[in-house]
Amino acid sequence: xxxxxxxxxxxxxxxxxxxxxxxxxxxxxxxxxxxxxxxxxxxxxxxxxxxxxxxxxxxxxxxxxxxxxxxxxxxxxxxxxxxxxxxxxxxxxxxxxxxxxxxxxxxxxxxxxxxxxxxxxxxxxxxxxxxxxxxxxxxxxxxxxxxxxxxxxxx
Amino acid sequence: xxxxxxxxxxxxxxxxxxxxxxxxxxxxxxxxxxxxxxxxxxxxxxxxx
Numbered sequence: 001x002x003x004x005x006x007x008x009x010x011x012x013x014x015x016x017x018x019x020x021x022x023x024x025x026x027x028x029x030x031x032x033x034x035x036x037x038x039x040x041x042x043x044x045x046x047x048x049x050x051x052x053x054x055x056x057x058x059x060x061x062x063x064x065x066x067x068x069x070x071x072x073x074x075x076x077x078x079x080x081x082x083x084x085x086x087x088x089x090x091x092x093x094x095x096x097x098x099x100x101x102x103x104x105x106x107x108x109x110x111x112x113x114x115x116x117x118x119x120x121x122x123x124x125x126x127x128x129x130x131x132x133x134x135x136x137x138x139x140x141x142x143x144x145x146x147x148x149x150x151x152x153x154x155x
Numbered sequence: 156x157x158x159x160x161x162x163x164x165x166x167x168x169x170x171x172x173x174x175x176x177x178x179x180x181x182x183x184x185x186x187x188x189x190x191x192x193x194x195x196x197x198x199x200x201x202x203x204x
Binding site: 012013014016017018019020021022023024025026028029064065070071073077078079080081082083084085086087088089090091092 | 173175176177179180181182183184185186187188189190191192193194195196199
């Protein structure tokens with residue numbers, strides 16, 4: 001790989017780092033305060049505002065790198081890291097980080113089951129699969145410069 | 156969510172995850188969360204908010 005290619009890859013990694021830092025910082029900087037101030041409605045509003053804007057920035061504008069044909073890296077990964085780091089630092093010395101493991105393991109198992117279920121639902125429902133293929137074709141026919149096919153953005 | 160997406164994409168037969176990309180995203184999140192937590196900790200413990 002030439003120098004230019006390596007620099008390009010490096011800048012994409014830096015971009016991914018910055019995108020992850022911004023979404024993690026905003027999620028845990030704004031969300032708890034909104035929830036504390038405005039209750040459940042504040043939580044819902046923040047979900048729309050923060051995650052919506054961050055989704056646009058990270059996935060539509062492509063700050064977090066997602067090349068077509070590669071495994072999707074979602075905002076969930078940096079937000080998960082940010083949640084643990086925020087909790088450990090914010091509540092020091094009463095963080096008790098070792099107590100996260102039962103919840104973490106249950107979340108991972110639930111996520112795996114959800115992914116498996118979603119895959120099989122799409123497999124047995126041809127209408128959904130067809131819709132995805134149409135979107136994919138439409139995305140490519142537009143000659144989009146985005147790093148992500150449109151169908152991936154809408155998941 | 157990460158597990159959901161990983162399983163979902165892996166089940167669709169997509170290539171394995173790019174480890175450097177995932178690590179940079181995770182590192183960015185940890186950095187952002189730690190900075191935000193430090194701001195909150197400072198406010199709570201040094202300024203009494």
